[in-house]
Amino acid sequence: MCDTKHCTKNNNNSRNNNKNNVKFIIREATKQDCPSLKQLIIGLAKYESRSLETLPNIEQLEEYGFADQLAKRLFRTVVAQLDGGDGDNNELIGYALYYRNYTPSQGKGMYMEDLYVDSEYRGCGVGRALVAQVAKQCVDAECTSMEWLCYGWNTSSLDFYKNLGAVDIQESLECHKFGISGDDKLAQLANKTVDQQSIKYKIRTGVRDDCPAVREMILKFTVDVKMNLNKVVTLDQLRDDGFGDDKDSRQYRLLVVQLDDSSELIGFAIYYNDYSLNDGKGLWLDTLYVKPQYRRSGVGRLLMSRVASEAIADRCHTVCWGCYAWNRRAIDFYEQFGAINYSLVYDLRLFAIDGPALKQLADCALQ
Incomplete structure (x- = not known):
């Protein structure tokens, strides 16, 4: 009341x-x-x-x-x-x-x-x-x-x-906001290339049939970041929220990383549009995940590059995301792209x- x-x-x-x-x-x-x-x-x-x-x-x-x-x-x-x-x-x-x-x-x-x-x-x-x-x-x-x-x-x-x-x-979980702002910086990230070495894969737009494999990776990601598994969306929710018949009601967009020689998915990114009165139209990267055995091989970097390309194509001026302060490896990964920790720079809660x-x-x- x-x-x-x-x-x-x-x-x-x-x-x-x-x-x-x-x-x-x-x-x-x-x-x-x-x-x-x-x-x-x-x-x-x-x-x-x-x-x-x-x-x-x-x-x-x-x-x-x-x-x-x-x-x-x-x-x-x-x-x-x-x-x-x-x-x-x-x-x-x-x-x-x-x-x-x-x-x-x-x-x-x-x-x-x-x-x-x-x-x-x-x-x-x-x-x-x-x-x-x-x-x-x-x-x-x-x-x-x-x-x-x-x-x-x-x-x-x-x-x-x-x-x-x-x-x-910010106080209880130390979740910080990171971001890359400006058309020049986004273009620089979008143009990054990586030698795929012995791993051959492709990054493509996700489809409804990818949801079972993506949800399995979501569960692993949730364990990695020590969050509550009971709150993770069901498979049906994941399908409806991203690939429902009503396009206006879809909540997110999906990129997946697939091995060339099989149908196995080894990573994904979930993102959607946001808006800031400071920066205008932007893109929020909610989740980026690569299976442990394929990390440090350039998969995550190319996935980030593709997200930046999607942002530019959609006339966005920023790409932002959250990251826990304890996840030093992820922070080092993001900072190599020139990402700014907005939470620290601007004292955001x-x-x-x-x-x-x-x-x-x-x-x-x-x-």
Whole structure:
């Protein structure tokens, strides 16, 4: 249930905080909101001392967030709007931008890229209402978890998220965000070549029939990184999530590495599009795996190169992924490509909320 100290539900689908006398509604953003949304985005960039030059323009917001074809939309947005009643004051005072993410170790999820409330209206329950609405979207879509990043210096936000029941993954599991940013660096990675030596293999786009072999490798990967096997997606889920009949509902794309002289698969990469207001359209590499007996033979490097090629072909400007701090071998592998540890450079904290805490937060959303 909602904490009535911070907000109350009203019949007119708005919330009222007696202390501040602020009434507002939470709703889905529309294309017509993009000019106002851009101003809020500028406000967030200034608050975080980020460059304004790399922010998307209104046309880019319309293209990636409100395209007529659902498959071309990279993100969704909910906004907080003042409830002026008589229509005199209906300005936007906050927003949350989010999109689907996917990991075979847990299944479908939701990633909140940005959350911002105009400074004049903080402490009125607006931020909590926005996060709760994203959580509701997450639960309604049968996603298992919701994640987002927060700067380590932003102690008020860190406390706010922890009070919602979220867990600091950076703190508990030391999961760091890595990435390669910029068209030149991506092109350099995409053009890397490796002598295949005695191992002959090919990298190709995965198909539905690859799912049984890929899932077996997912189980081995899950053991390697010490995660819970009970949360790994089933074979049917893996098939439906990546190769369902409705292309707009597909959660991920797949590359596989196959030996030339047999049908054996020896590695794979699972990835999908993401979106950042700093970098624009990007690609998130969720899982890259090569069977132990084929490591140190260039397979992983060529797989990374192919992922970069896919990103360039899809007009992406970044490729990012997560890696545990204890996995020094993997970190050394990534750093040879010029990857940056964003978590350390920018002091980023990864938060996640799932299970009962996620459902409890979703219950606070406006109906």
